[in-house]
Amino acid sequence: MKNENKQIKASSWALGILFVLSAAVLVMFFGVGYNNTTFSNGKNLTDPEFTGLLLIWLYTLVGLCILSVLGFGIAAAIRNLKTRTKGQQRTGFAGWVFLFTFAVVAASYFLADTTPVLLGDGKTLATDVTDLTLSDLCLYSIYALFLVALISALLSMTGLFKARK
Numbered sequence: 001m002k003n004e005n006k007q008i009k010a011s012s013w014a015l016g017i018l019f020v021l022s023a024a025v026l027v028m029f030f031g032v033g034y035n036n037t038t039f040s041n042g043k044n045l046t047d048p049e050f051t052g053l054l055l056i057w058l059y060t061l062v063g064l065c066i067l068s069v070l071g072f073g074i075a076a077a078i079r080n081l082k083t084r085t086k087g088q089q090r091t092g093f094a095g096w097v098f099l100f101t102f103a104v105v106a107a108s109y110f111l112a113d114t115t116p117v118l119l120g121d122g123k124t125l126a127t128d129v130t131d132l133t134l135s136d137l138c139l140y141s142i143y144a145l146f147l148v149a150l151i152s153a154l155l156s157m158t159g160l161f162k163a164r165k
Contacts, residue, residue: 022057029054062138066105073098104144112136
């Protein structure tokens with residue numbers, strides 16, 4: 001029980017730190033550096049100064065999410081193999097979560113488009129295949145994982161999977 005409290009406390013601290021850093025990045029993106037203007041097809045467009053920082057933070061959060069799910073999935077599977085006695089049934093969803101996350105990342109990688117992004121004046125914004133693939137991989141993974149989180153939250157609120165006594 002004491003070990004669980006330490007894990008919950010460490011998890012809460014990590015979540016709090018990530019939340020504060022995310023809030024700081026969002027404040028910098030939305031509140032600082034709107035003096036930059038770019039011109040496209042004769043129109044003035046606002047170019048926020050910290051767009052790159054926001055994208056890097058987004059990639060970092062997606063990477064942390066994927067690595068933690070895969071890492072904890074592997075650790076849970078190893079722990080399950082060590083502690084399970086012969087003939088005992090497996091419990092939990094760690095394996096399914098691991099497989100689903102791996103499948104989402106793999107599908108996102110194969111769905112990623114490497115067509116260069118064109119600006120309004122015909123110039124290309126990004127041509128690096130790695131950057132384009134990484135951007136699409138993160139976006140598709142976010143969409144899929146958000147959808148699953150939303151469905152899970154709705155199912156949890158209905159009480160459909162509560163243990164019956």
